[in-house]
Amino acid sequence: xxxxxxxxxxxxxxxxxxxxxxxxxxxxxxxxxxxxxxxxxxxxxxxxxxxxxxxxxxxxxxxxxxxxxxxxxxxxxxxxxxxxxxxxxxxxxxxxxxxxxxxxxxxxxxxx
Amino acid sequence: xxxxxxxxxxxxxxxxxxxxxxxxxxxxxxxxxxxxxxxxxxxxxxxxxxxxxxxxxxxxxxxxxxxxxxxxxxxxxxxxxxxxxxxxxxxxxxxxxxxxxxxxxxxxxxxxxxx
Numbered sequence: 001x002x003x004x005x006x007x008x009x010x011x012x013x014x015x016x017x018x019x020x021x022x023x024x025x026x027x028x029x030x031x032x033x034x035x036x037x038x039x040x041x042x043x044x045x046x047x048x049x050x051x052x053x054x055x056x057x058x059x060x061x062x063x064x065x066x067x068x069x070x071x072x073x074x075x076x077x078x079x080x081x082x083x084x085x086x087x088x089x090x091x092x093x094x095x096x097x098x099x100x101x102x103x104x105x106x107x108x109x110x111x112x
Numbered sequence: 113x114x115x116x117x118x119x120x121x122x123x124x125x126x127x128x129x130x131x132x133x134x135x136x137x138x139x140x141x142x143x144x145x146x147x148x149x150x151x152x153x154x155x156x157x158x159x160x161x162x163x164x165x166x167x168x169x170x171x172x173x174x175x176x177x178x179x180x181x182x183x184x185x186x187x188x189x190x191x192x193x194x195x196x197x198x199x200x201x202x203x204x205x206x207x208x209x210x211x212x213x214x215x216x217x218x219x220x221x222x223x224x225x226x227x
Contacts, residue, residue, distance in 0.1 A: 004154070031212030032212050032213070034215060036218075041200075041220075041221070041223065042220050042221065043116070043118075043202055043204075043218035043219050043220045043221050044202070044204075044216075044218040045218070046215040046216070046217070049213070049215050051212065051213060052212075089155070091155075093212060098209055098210050098211075098212070099157055099160075099168065100155075100157065100216065101154075102154040102155040103154060104152070104153070104154050105154075
């Protein structure tokens with residue numbers, strides 16, 4: 001059974017810092033890995049999708065990497081802003097099942 | 113703003129009530145999903161509909177009953193719920209279920225409290 005772990009569970013940084021969020025998964029048989037953002041009491045917003053054959057994806061100040069063989073992904077946020085404060089969720093799509101398995105998320109607070 | 117809407121946004125119900133959650137997507141997608149998000153637990157997939165056919169039921173108790181009358185609408189009918197069913201219920205849609213290149217678009221959720 002696929003398990004997704006996100007470390008740290010919570011992170012607080014001053015505005016302007018670069019930061020890294022970590023995600024690990026136990027089964028490397030995946031189609032893709034996705035990073036989502038969730039604001040309090042709201043739904044999820046897709047940030048980046050990395051297909052299993054890719055190593056990284058970039059969108060603006062966000063860069064996500066994937067090392068499928070080791071079961072790891074990182075989300076790098078450059079020059080953090082207070083508006084980046086949210087919970088960041090990592091999910092993997094299982095090969096064959098097409099189902100997303102989510103981690104518990106990392107709650108990020110960017111202090112002005 | 114996403115193209116997925118959910119109503120109601122908040123719902124309080126007793127254990128003997130019957131209520132329904134509604135989800136509508138305006139994205140022309142063919143797959144729709146129900147997820148449950150409980151405090152301190154990962155999102156849990158409940159049901160999947162692909163081209164109006166139910167393709168997944170992840171061991172969900174029968175007190176939850178989904179309905180998908182067309183590709184744009186998804187319902188979750190609730191009856192005789194338990195307090196532990198209190199959670200945020202999220203609806204999502206994607207182009208189709210078996211597409212590894214497409215992401216899912218989520219609605220804002222319904223915050224359900226069972227008394």
